[in-house]
Amino acid sequence: QVQLVESGGGVVQPGGSLRLSCAASGFTFSSYGMHWVRQAPGKGLEWVAFIRYDGSNKYYADSVKGRFTISRDNSKNTLYLQMNSLRAEDTAVYYCAKDLREYSYGYDGIDYWGQGTLVTVSS
Amino acid sequence: QSALTQPASVSGSPGQSITISCTGTSSDVGGYNYVSWYQQHPGKAPKLMIYDVSNRPSGVSNRFSGSKSGNTASLTISGLQAEDEADYYCSSYTSSSASVVFGGGTKLTVL
Numbered sequence: 261q262v263q264l265v266e267s268g269g270g271v272v273q274p275g276g277s278l279r280l281s282c283a284a285s286g287f288t289f290s291s292y293g294m295h296w297v298r299q300a301p302g303k304g305l306e307w308v309a310f311i312r313y314d315g316s317n318k319y320y321a322d323s324v325k326g327r328f329t330i331s332r333d334n335s336k337n338t339l340y341l342q343m344n345s346l347r348a349e350d351t352a353v354y355y356c357a358k359d360l361r362e363y364s365y366g367y368d369g370i371d372y373w374g375q376g377t378l379v380t381v382s383s
Numbered sequence: 384q385s386a387l388t389q390p391a392s393v394s395g396s397p398g399q400s401i402t403i404s405c406t407g408t409s410s411d412v413g414g415y416n417y418v419s420w421y422q423q424h425p426g427k428a429p430k431l432m433i434y435d436v437s438n439r440p441s442g443v444s445n446r447f448s449g450s451k452s453g454n455t456a457s458l459t460i461s462g463l464q465a466e467d468e469a470d471y472y473c474s475s476y477t478s479s480s481a482s483v484v485f486g487g488g489t490k491l492t493v494l
Contacts, residue, residue: 295483304386304488305421305429305472319482360419360434366483367476369419371440373428 262286262372264356269377276346276381282339282356282374290314290334293359293366296341298352299376308354309341310366319366324350346381353378387412387473387486394492400461403489405473406454411484413454417476420449420458423488424469432471433458460491468493 268280282294296308309330310319318330329342339356353376360369388406395401405412405420412418418436421429431440433449436456446461456475460467473486 297485305423305474305485307474307483307485310483321482322480355428360431365481367415367481368417369431369434369474370421370429370483371431371434373430375428 262358264358264372264374266354266356266374266377269354269379271380271382272346273383274347274381277342277344278346278379280341280343280354280356280377280379282341284337284339284356284358287358288362289332289337291362293364294330294332294339295357295359295366295370296328296330296339297355297357297370297373298350298379299355300349300352303352306352310359311339312365313363317365343379346379348381351379351381387475387484389471389473389486389489391487392490392492394494395460395463396494397463397465399463400459401463401491403458403460403471403473403491405456405458405475405486407456407475407477407484408454410479411475411477412451412456412473414478415476416451418449418451418456419474420447420456421472421474422467422469423472429472463493465493467491 356374357370420433
């Protein structure tokens, strides 16, 4: 079965950096695009970033563009999110999520989600 | 990247049907059949309930159905059960930023 396990969350000061990881199993990781989606405490879902199956295309929400970088290592079945210049408003649970279809550009939806990792930006 | 518009809350009694709307624009909901719906129970990860406007993934009850008219998509839950009480989110592709946009979420209360 599909499993997505995030790690790397924690408490970081404003302006700091953090790298999240997502270990994937139960499907052919190298055939699927992957998303990061976040949810601030008590708030709704916010799409953050998407990377195509081979890393050839990456897309970002305006709120994180220029500060966050999505990447993947298909040899390790792992997705990453490098977060720099963190702000208080980046505080959220960050979910790693699998795209619905193979080889897509990420516009057709998400079918599996990890359990999330909490990032808290506070001094 | 403006969020899609959903009602903040809806409610219904066991056995009844409810509908949750999701309103966007011609750049997202109205322009593409890439609308999905997710169910999220407190403290849990979201779960895909509907994709491509009206398709149900394997294992999702046929009490859940989706549709779209113009710029508004809808999720209908028939035969409400206590376990349906959760937050529901819609999402769509948006050509305005070549990305995904979510609705603000709707809290469903089963009375």
